[in-house]
C-alpha cells in the first residue's frame with residue numbers, strides 16, 4: 001500500500017510499504033478514506049525528529065471502513081464506518097474505567113515512561129504505524145474506534161479522531177465561569193475549534209495569532225481577535241484592557257512547543273537538531289525542546305485566580321517555569337493529550353445538518369495522499385491558507 005513515511009527533518013515521502021495484517025485477535029484493519037495532517041505532525045517534522053525512525057508511517061487522524069477484524073474485536077464488524085481516536089486504549093483497565101484513555105494501562109509505553117500508545121507518533125509513544133496510508137492496523141480495536149452513521153460525507157466526522165475532542169477538552173479544562181471570558185492563544189485547527197466551541201457555549205471568546213488568514217477565519221465567525229504582530233510587547237496589557245483591567249477568567253494555549261518568539265530555546269532546538277539522534281534525544285527530553293512563549297503569555301494574561309488550560313503539546317523538562325507568578329496569582333493549570341472518547345457523546349449531537357461548529361467547511365485543502373509532502377511543507381510554513389489539510393488515500 002501507499003503511505004506517508006518519515007525520512008528526516010522536513011523530509012516526508014509517499015512510498016510503498018507492506019499492507020498491514022491482523023497480528024492480534026484484538027486488531028482490526030481499516031481502509032482509510034480520510035486522514036488529516038495535524039499540528040502535532042509538525043513537531044515530528046522538525047523539533048522531535050530525534051525520536052523518529054526512518055520509514056515510520058505518520059498520521060493519527062483517520063477514518064474509514066473496517067476491512068477485517070480479529071477474533072476478539074467485540075461489536076466491531078467488517079463494513080462498519082469508523083473514526084479512529086489518535087490514542088490506542090483498551091477500554092477496560094483502571095485508567096480507561098476512569099475515562100483517562102490517554103493513560104491506558106494496557107498500552108502505556110513503559111520503556112519510555114509515557115502514556116497510552118499513539119498512532120504515528122514516534123518512539124516516545126510506541127512507534128505504532130500511523131494512518132496517513134491506504135490501510136491502518138488498529139490495535140485494541142474493540143475499544144479504539146468510534147462508530148459513525150452512514151450518510152453524511154467524511155467532512156462531518158473527520159475531526160472526531162483528534163482536534164474536535166482536543167478543543168473540547170481544552171475548553172472544558174479551561175473552566176470558564178458562566179458568562180466568563182476565554183482567551184485562545186493560537187488559531188490553528190485546534191485553537192479555531194476551541195473558539196467555536198467557546199462561542200457555542202456562550203462565553204466571550206478572544207482569539208490570538210499572528211497569521212492573517214487564521215485571524216480572519218475566526219473573525220469571520222463573529223469572534224474577537226487580537227493580532228500578535230501588533231501587540232508583541234503589550235499582549236497582556238491589551239487583553240487586560242479588554243477585560244475590565246483584570247484579565248480573562250481562562251486562557252487556552254493551543255500553540256505548544258513551537259511558539260513564535262522564544263529565541264533561547266529556538267537556539268537549543270536548532271543545536272540539538274544538528275546532533276546525532278542518539279545524543280539529541282536524551283538532550284531534548286531533559287534540556288527542553290519547548291519554546292514556552294505562549295505558555296508564559298497565558299500565565300501573564302489570565303486574571304488572578306483564573307485557569308490556564310494547555311492543549312498545545314509540550315515535551316521538555318528543564319525549561320524555567322515562573323513559579324512565583326503561578327503561585328502568587330493562584331492560577332489553576334490543566335493539561336494533557338485529549339481523552340478522545342470521553343467527549344464524543346458531547347460532540348456528536350453538534351455534528352448535524354445545521355452544522356453549528358462549521359465542520360463541513362473546516363478543511364482548507366482536500367488532496368490525494370501522493371501530494372502529502374508538498375502539503376506538509378505548506379502547512380509548516382503556514383502558506384497559501386493551509387489551515388487544515390485532509391488527505392484522501
Ligand SMILES: NC(=O)c1ccc[n+]([C@@H]2O[C@H](COP(=O)([O-])OP(=O)(O)OC[C@H]3O[C@@H](n4cnc5c(N)ncnc54)[C@H](O)[C@@H]3O)[C@@H](O)[C@H]2O)c1
Pocket residue numbers: 038039040041042043162163166185186187188189190191208209210211214228254255256257258259260261293294297310311312313336337338
Ligand atoms: N492535547 C492534545 O491531545 C493535542 C491534540 C492535537 C494537537 N495538539 C497540539 O495543539 C497545538 C496546536 O495544534 P494545531 O493543529 O492547531 O497547530 P498549528 O501549528 O497549526 O497552530 C498553532 C498556531 O499558533 C500560532 N502561534 C505561534 N506562536 C504563537 C504565540 N506566541 N501566541 C499565539 N499564537 C501563536 C501559530 O501561528 C499557529 O497558527 C500543537 O502543539 C499540537 O501538537 C494537542
Ligand SMILES: [Zn+2]
Pocket residue numbers: 037038039040041060061086162163
Ligand atoms: Zn492530531
Ligand SMILES: [Zn+2]
Pocket residue numbers: 089090091092093094095096103104105106107
Ligand atoms: Zn485501558
